[in-house]
Amino acid sequence: MSEAYFRVESGALGSEENFLSLDDILMSHEKLPVRMETAMPRLGAFFLERSGGAETDNAVPQGSKLELPLWLAKGLFDNKRRILSVELPKIYQEGWRTVFSADANVVDLHKIGPHFYGFGSQLLHFDSPENADISQSLLQTFIGRFRRIMDSSQNAYNEDTSALVARLDEMERGLFQTGQKGLNDFQCWEKGQASQITVSTLVQNYKKRKFTDMED
Amino acid sequence: MFCEKATELVRELHRAPEGQLPAFNEDGLRQVLEEMKALYEQNQSDVNEAKSGGRSDLIPTIKFRHCSLLRNRRCTVAYLYDRLLRIRALRWEYGSILPNALRFHMSAEEMEWFNNYKKSLATYMRSLGGREGLDITQDMKPPKSLYIEVRCLKDYGEFEVDDGTSVLLKKNSQHFLPRWKCEQLIRQGVLEHILS
Numbered sequence: 001m002s003e004a005y006f007r008v009e010s011g012a013l014g015s016e017e018n019f020l021s022l023d024d025i026l027m028s029h030e031k032l033p034v035r036m037e038t039a040m041p042r043l044g045a046f047f048l049e050r051s052g053g054a055e056t057d058n059a060v061p062q063g064s065k066l067e068l069p070l071w072l073a074k075g076l077f078d079n080k081r082r083i084l085s086v087e088l089p090k091i092y093q094e095g096w097r098t099v100f101s102a103d104a105n106v107v108d109l110h111k112i113g114p115h116f117y118g119f120g121s122q123l124l125h126f127d128s129p130e131n132a133d134i135s136q137s138l139l140q141t142f143i144g145r146f147r148r149i150m151d152s153s154q155n156a157y158n159e160d161t162s163a164l165v166a167r168l169d170e171m172e173r174g175l176f177q178t179g180q181k182g183l184n185d186f187q188c189w190e191k192g193q194a195s196q197i198t199v200s201t202l203v204q205n206y207k208k209r210k211f212t213d214m215e216d
Numbered sequence: 217m218f219c220e221k222a223t224e225l226v227r228e229l230h231r232a233p234e235g236q237l238p239a240f241n242e243d244g245l246r247q248v249l250e251e252m253k254a255l256y257e258q259n260q261s262d263v264n265e266a267k268s269g270g271r272s273d274l275i276p277t278i279k280f281r282h283c284s285l286l287r288n289r290r291c292t293v294a295y296l297y298d299r300l301l302r303i304r305a306l307r308w309e310y311g312s313i314l315p316n317a318l319r320f321h322m323s324a325e326e327m328e329w330f331n332n333y334k335k336s337l338a339t340y341m342r343s344l345g346g347r348e349g350l351d352i353t354q355d356m357k358p359p360k361s362l363y364i365e366v367r368c369l370k371d372y373g374e375f376e377v378d379d380g381t382s383v384l385l386k387k388n389s390q391h392f393l394p395r396w397k398c399e400q401l402i403r404q405g406v407l408e409h410i411l412s
Contacts, residue, residue, distance in 0.1 A: 004305035005235035022230045075283030195360045197402045197409045200309035
């Protein structure tokens with residue numbers, strides 16, 4: 001990992017995403033189910049199966065159920081629900097919440113939505129009556145899984161970790177990576193290599209790439 | 217849906233392994249700006265129609281396009297900003313002279329930014345430590361000794377040491393050199409620091 005590159009971190013777990021965070025932009029690209037509370041003229045081209053056709057000014061009819069990205073849902077939402085109302089995605093509803101409370105560790109969080117925690121936290125903006133339960137569920141799920149992530153990141157040294165991170169969501173993967181870095185730095189120090197000046201990883205990666213360019 | 221191209225730009229950067237700078241996607245950026253122009257013009261026209269033609273039902277549509285404009289702007293700004301962070305890292309990890317391969321990945325404006333950053337950094341470093349200034353890009357790890365053992369990883373040529381003598385850096389040759397002269401060459405992968 002480059003030592004001098006400090007990317008803008010995700011703010012999704014807090015009250016607001018970070019405007020410049022690439023992670024947050026990708027997280028808010030994920031979709032959620034919404035219901036249009038009013039017709040939207042001239043946008044029918046995007047939702048051809050539901051479009052009202054030319055007589056309605058090519059509108060998306062009122063009452064349509066669609067999947068919109070989070071950023072769009074957030075932008076069009078207001079507390080009077082004049083334009084749209086939001087439905088909770090299944091994984092944040094009661095059924096799945098029970099699964100999480102039974103055993104949080106067995107769930108493949110990468111598959112059910114790679115930004116489980118971030119997306120779930122931002123979902124709270126839509127004032128669902130289940131907000132309190134959702135936030136509790138997010139927290140308890142994380143608490144249930146954290147121990148395993150910490151243990152595995154601190155004990156997997158110089159080995160293939162793909163099996164360990166396969167079922168982690170993006171935030172958990174970041175945590176795992178941080179743990180691995182700590183472990184590697186410590187081992188390096190223990191071996192007396194901490195004072196050794198090393199090749200910049202950036203440089204190494206460019207060299208590797210140049211080689212493959214030549215092969216083309 | 218709008219903003220597909222903008223999201224693609226962000227994804228492209230996100231995919232590049234930590235810190236690497238992919239080529240500047242001039243074409244992608246142009247497409248995003250074109251989409252923004254089209255959205256803006258459509259909204260201008262619909263706003264006029266809503267005001268004078270009494271089409272207040274157009275307001276949700278106008279809002280939809282407006283959100284897309286904001287999203288395109290966010291993606292573009294984040295793309296450009298993250299690239300600058302990567303370019304800044306190059307100064308610290310690679311040095312002040314970048315290889316051509318890297319320079320081709322940067323836009324003209326980014327190159328200009330890099331040069332200005334270099335200058336600011338140099339001015340700052342000169343202002344430290346009395347009359348000579350202080351090179352803070354050296355000694356990134358606390359040094360244990362003044363001289364270090366290094367092995368040459370590739371042919372580099374003649375290298376002048378402080379007292380005027382020069383050393384021939386040929387592949388696999390080993391030398392005992394002052395740390396401050398070697399640090400950059402080690403970071404660039406020309407020399408290898410050997411621990412005794």
